[in-house]
Amino acid sequence: MERMKDISDQVLLFGISENNDEDAFRILFERYSGRLFNLLYRMTQHYEDSNDLLQEVFIRVYKNRQKCFKMKNFKGWVYTVTLNLARDYIRLHKRRREELLDEKREKTGGIDLLNNSANEEIKRKILKALKKLNKKYRAVFTLRDIEGMTYQEISKTLSIEEGTVKSRLNRARLRLTRELEGTL
Structure with missing residues (x-):
């Protein structure tokens, strides 16, 4: 397993797509999860939702494992998926946050x-x-x-x-x- 950490994304994706290799998937997750989580958290400012979105990113990686294996730029694709999920989250939650702020302002007399x-x-x-x-x-x-x-x-x-x-x-x-x- 230690040697697998040095293996390229393409080889790991091949193992995932052809053999459902759990170790390869785990290494790919470890390789990208920290940076992707940081990106999600900076965009959403919500810890739990960032974790949920990160899980969704890797669910999409797994569901698209055949397609991912054939990609020339997996890193670019996974960052694009992450950015799109964060944008969708922001869009969906923006209205709710504005409503909550309006309620708080009303309760505090407009402060x-x-x-x-x-x-x-x-x-x-x-x-x-x-x-x-x-x-x-x-x-x-x-x-x-x-x-x-x-x-x-x-x-x-x-x-x-x-x-x-x-x-x-x-x-x-x-x-x-x-x-x-x-x-x-």
Whole structure:
């Protein structure tokens, strides 16, 4: 099992797709789960739901194991699945959060509970500005500035040129700066 950790994703995916190899699946899970969970948590800000979404990512990996084995860029695909699940989660829960905030404001006589902490207010503004970004810019920004991936890793993950990664990141940062001007 120790030697399997050094095996490429393609070989592990072959074992999963052809032999339902549980050890290979476990290694693939261990290889990606930490970074994918961090990405999900940063996007959802909810620990339990991030765990649920992570499980859904790997359910999709298992269900698509035949397709995954034939992919040239499994890492890019699994990050795309993760980002899409996080976006779906945010979209579905956005309305509910807004309703809960409205209820709290009504109960407190209109006091904005978010202003209790300056850091929370700043964080909220940044997240709001981030949500306004086009998803291609948000993905690059999240992978680089939040996940800490290199330009080359992002290029491979998203199947785009390294120069495109740099220009999208620059545009994302400029748009975030413009969006946040005068609010922080």
